[in-house]
Amino acid sequence: MKKKRVLHLILIFSFILGISLVSYIALNGISLWGPYEIPPIGQQVRQGLDLKGGLYVVYEAEIEPNDPDKDDKISGAIRVIRNRLDKEGQHEATIARQGDNRIQVEIPGIKNPRELAEILAKPAVLEFEGPEGDIIITGKDIKSAKPAYGEGHTPVVDFELHSEGAKKFADATTKYQGQIIKILLDKNPISEPVVKSAIVGGRGIIDGMKDIEEAKRLANLIESGALPVNLEQAETRTIGATLGVNALNKAIQAGIIGIVAVLLFMLVFYKLPGLVADFALIVYMLIMMIVIVTTKVTLTLPGIAGIILSVGMAVDANVIIFERIKEEIRSGKTLSSSLDSGFSKAFRAILDSNITTLIAAFVLLYFGTGPIQGFAKTLIIGILASMFTAISFTRFILKLVMGLNIKNKWLYGA
Amino acid sequence: MNFHTVKYIKLWIAIPLVIILIGFGLIAVRGFNLGVDFVGGSVIHVSMDKSYNVNDVRDILNELSVSADIVSAGQNNQDIIIRLKYMEDQQEIHEKIIGSLQERYGLDEEKFSIDFVGPTMGRELIRDAVKSIMIASGLILVYIWIRFKLKSGVAAIIALIHDILVMIAVTSIAGIQINSSFIAAILTILGYSINDTIVIFDRIRENTKRLGRKMDMYEIVDQSIKQSVIRTLNTSLTTIFTVAALYVLGVESIKDFTLPILAGLIAGTYSSLFIAGPIWAVWDKGSGQQRTAAAK
Numbered sequence: 001m002k003k004k005r006v007l008h009l010i011l012i013f014s015f016i017l018g019i020s021l022v023s024y025i026a027l028n029g030i031s032l033w034g035p036y037e038i039p040p041i042g043q044q045v046r047q048g049l050d051l052k053g054g055l056y057v058v059y060e061a062e063i064e065p066n067d068p069d070k071d072d073k074i075s076g077a078i079r080v081i082r083n084r085l086d087k088e089g090q091h092e093a094t095i096a097r098q099g100d101n102r103i104q105v106e107i108p109g110i111k112n113p114r115e116l117a118e119i120l121a122k123p124a125v126l127e128f129e130g131p132e133g134d135i136i137i138t139g140k141d142i143k144s145a146k147p148a149y150g151e152g153h154t155p156v157v158d159f160e161l162h163s164e165g166a167k168k169f170a171d172a173t174t175k176y177q178g179q180i181i182k183i184l185l186d187k188n189p190i191s192e193p194v195v196k197s198a199i200v201g202g203r204g205i206i207d208g209m210k211d212i213e214e215a216k217r218l219a220n221l222i223e224s225g226a227l228p229v230n231l232e233q234a235e236t237r238t239i240g241a242t243l244g245v246n247a248l249n250k251a252i253q254a255g256i257i258g259i260v261a262v263l264l265f266m267l268v269f270y271k272l273p274g275l276v277a278d279f280a281l282i283v284y285m286l287i288m289m290i291v292i293v294t295t296k297v298t299l300t301l302p303g304i305a306g307i308i309l310s311v312g313m314a315v316d317a318n319v320i321i322f323e324r325i326k327e328e329i330r331s332g333k334t335l336s337s338s339l340d341s342g343f344s345k346a347f348r349a350i351l352d353s354n355i356t357t358l359i360a361a362f363v364l365l366y367f368g369t370g371p372i373q374g375f376a377k378t379l380i381i382g383i384l385a386s387m388f389t390a391i392s393f394t395r396f397i398l399k400l401v402m403g404l405n406i407k408n409k410w411l412y413g414a
Numbered sequence: 415m416n417f418h419t420v421k422y423i424k425l426w427i428a429i430p431l432v433i434i435l436i437g438f439g440l441i442a443v444r445g446f447n448l449g450v451d452f453v454g455g456s457v458i459h460v461s462m463d464k465s466y467n468v469n470d471v472r473d474i475l476n477e478l479s480v481s482a483d484i485v486s487a488g489q490n491n492q493d494i495i496i497r498l499k500y501m502e503d504q505q506e507i508h509e510k511i512i513g514s515l516q517e518r519y520g521l522d523e524e525k526f527s528i529d530f531v532g533p534t535m536g537r538e539l540i541r542d543a544v545k546s547i548m549i550a551s552g553l554i555l556v557y558i559w560i561r562f563k564l565k566s567g568v569a570a571i572i573a574l575i576h577d578i579l580v581m582i583a584v585t586s587i588a589g590i591q592i593n594s595s596f597i598a599a600i601l602t603i604l605g606y607s608i609n610d611t612i613v614i615f616d617r618i619r620e621n622t623k624r625l626g627r628k629m630d631m632y633e634i635v636d637q638s639i640k641q642s643v644i645r646t647l648n649t650s651l652t653t654i655f656t657v658a659a660l661y662v663l664g665v666e667s668i669k670d671f672t673l674p675i676l677a678g679l680i681a682g683t684y685s686s687l688f689i690a691g692p693i694w695a696v697w698d699k700g701s702g703q704q705r706t707a708a709a710k
Contacts, residue, residue, distance in 0.1 A: 053524065060534065111523055114508065233505070234532040241524040242461040246488075247665040254663040258656030265652060302598065305668060308660055309675070312653030313606065319652070320613060323645040349616035352561055353609030359553045360605025364598060367546035372598045379602070 008403035048300030053241035055113035060234035076228040083224035113238035121231040124221040141165025145222040147215035155215040166202030174198040272411040277318040284389040300374035310382025317390035426688035437583020449591035454500035454533035543597040573690035580681035599674040607682025635695035650683040
C-alpha cells in the first residue's frame with residue numbers, strides 16, 4: 001500500500017511538473033540549439049484582421065443571374081484581383097467566391113485599406129481611340145507595362161505590345177500622323193498625345209501621370225488586365241490597427257480576470273476535486289492553444305470571445321460530476337465508489353448537453369461569415385477539448401489523488 | 415425544505431413575461447434597432463486616443479452637410495462612433511469625413527475603422543439568420559426527442575424561445591443595435607442554455623425510472639429540480655464570470671455581443687429551473703397516463 005502511495009505521489013508531481021513546463025514553453029517559447037526553437041504561442045497565433053487591422057471586402061458582380069458565362073466571368077475577375085494584389089505586394093490576401101455573384105477579399109495588416117478596395121474593383125479597361133472614334137488597340141494588346149521617367153523627367157508608363165497589336169498600332173500611327181490618339185481608362189481620357197511619327201517597334205509610352213506612384217499603379221492595372229465584369233463594393237470593413245490592438249489587449253485582460261475567477265471559484269467550492277479541475281482547465285487551455293496554432297485557425301475578436309466563453313463552459317462538466325460525487329458521498333458510499341458512480345451517472349447528461357451546443361456551433365459555422373465563423377470554430381474546438389479534459393483527464397488525476405488515501409470528506413466538498 | 419416549482423408555474427411564467435412585454439413594447443414604439451449589417455449604411459469608428467468635443471465633430475459633419483448619428487465610446491470617451499445611413503456615394507462621403515477629421519485632429523490612417531454594408535446584403539443576412547436559428551432549434555428538438563421524448567423536447571424548445579425573447583427584450587431595453595453578432599449570440603445561447611435543461615431532464619428521466627411508481631410527475635419534477643439547483647447555478651456562474659469580464663472590459667463590438675449573451679445565460683438558467691421542467695410536468699400530467707414513459 002505504501003509503495004503505491006509513493007508511486008501515485010510521484011505520478012502527480014510529474015504531471016504538475018510536466019504541465020508547468022509545457023505552460024512555460026507555451027508562454028515564453030524556448031530556444032534550444034540550432035533550428036530547434038519554439039517561439040511563444042502568442043507569436044504563432046494567426047491574428048484576424050479585426051485584431052491587427054486590415055481590409056475585408058465583398059464585391060458584388062453586376063451580372064445577369066442566368067448569364068451562361070457567369071462562372072467564367074467570376075473566376076476571371078478573381079484572377080484579375082489576384083494579379084492586382086500580387087502586384088501590390090499583398091501575398092497574404094485571401095480571395096474567395098461567396099455565393100453566386102460575390103467575391104470576398106481579406107487582406108490583413110495594410111495601411112491603405114480603402115484605397116486598395118477601390119483599386120481592386122477598377123474595371124481597368126484601357127483603350128486607344130483614333131480621331132474617328134475607332135478603337136485601335138486595347139489593354140489586351142499590351143504585353144507588358146512598366147513605370148518609367150520620360151522626357152524632362154516626367155513620370156510615364158512604358159509599354160510593349162504583342163506582335164498583332166504592334167502591327168495595328170503601326171498602321172494607325174502611320175495613318176493618323178499629326179493627329180491625336182486618345183488613351184482612355186474606363187472611358188476617361190488619361191492622355192491625349194499627338195502622333196509625331198509612325199510607331200513601328202511595338203513600344204510606346206503613356207504620359208500625363210501626376211507622379212511615379214500613379215504611373216506604377218496604371219502599369220500594374222494594365223498588366224493585371226481588365227475585369228470581365230463590373231464589381232461593386234457590397235460590404236467593406238476596414239479595421240484600423242489602433243482599434244484592433246485595443247480590442248486584443250482588452251480581450252486578453254478580460255480573459256485573465258475571467259479565468260482566474262473560474263479557477264478560484266472551483267477551488268473554493270469544490271476543494272480538492274476543484275483543484276484537480278483547475279489543473280484540467282489549464283491543460284484544456286494548453287490544448288486549445290496548441291490546436292489553434294497547429295491547425296492555423298485565424299483568431300478573430302469573436303474567436304477570442306469564444307475561447308473565453310468556453311473556459312466558463314469547460315468546467316461545467318466538472319461541476320456536474322462533482323455535485324454527483326458529493327451526493328454519492330452523502331448517501332454513504334465510499335469515496336472511491338462515489339467517484340466511479342459520480343462520473344458514470346453524470347456522463348449521460350454531459351454528453352447530451354455538449355452535443356446540443358455542438359449542433360448550434362456547426363450551424364453557426366455553416367451559415368456565418370467572416371469573424372462569426374472564427375467564433376464557431378473556437379467554440380467547437382473548445383467543446384471537444386473540454387469533453388476530454390473535464391472527463392478523462394480529471395478522472396485520471398482524481399483517481400491518483402484518491403490513491404494517496406486522503407480520507408477527509410470535507411476536502412471533497414461534501 | 416419544500417420545493418414547489420410546478421405549483422407556481424403561472425408566477426414563474428409571469429415574471430419574465432413582464433420583461434418581454436416591456437422590451438417588445440419598446441420595439442413596437444421605436445421599431446427594431448437594426449444595425450448596418452441588416453439595413454445597410456456605415457459605421458466609422460475613430461480611435462482618437464485623446465479628448466475631444468463631440469460638438470466640434472458635429473460641426474465638422476454639418477459643414478460637410480452629412481447627417482449622422484455621433485456618439486462617444488471607449489475608455490474615457492476617447493473614441494468616436496459615427497453612424498451613417500446608406501447613400502449612393504457612400505465611399506466619397508467617407509473620404510470627406512476622414513479627410514476633415516484628419517485635418518482637424520492630425521490623425522493617421524490607422525485610427526480609422528469603417529464598416530460599410532450595402533443595401534442588398536441585409537435582406538440575405540436576415541434570411542440566413544432566421545434560417546440558421548430555425549435549423550439549429552429543429553436539430554436540437556430532434557436530438558432531445560430521440561434522447562428523451564417529444565414532450566420534453568417541446569418543453570425545452572419553449573424554454574429556448576423564452577430565452578431568445580428575453581435576449582431580444584433586454585437588447586431593446588438597453589438600446590443596443592442588432593447586428594450579425596447578435597445572431598451569433600442567439601445561436602450560442604440556443605446551444606448552451608439547453609445544457610442546464612438537459613441536466614434537469616436527465617434527472618427527471620432517472621428519477622422517473624426509480625420513483626415513478628411512488629410519486630406523481632409533479633413531485634418527481636420538483637425533486638429533480640431541487641437536486642439540480644446547485645449545479646445549475648454553478649455551471650451558469652462560471653460562464654457568467656467569463657462573459658461578464660468580457661462585457662466590462664471589452665471594446666464596443668464585444669459589449670454589443672456579450673450583453674445579449676449575458677442576458678441569455680441568466681434567462682437560460684431561469685428557464686431551466688422554472689419553465690422547462692414545470693411545463694413538462696403539467697403537460698405530462700394533463701395528458702394523464704404515461705407516468706413511467708419518461709424512462710427510455
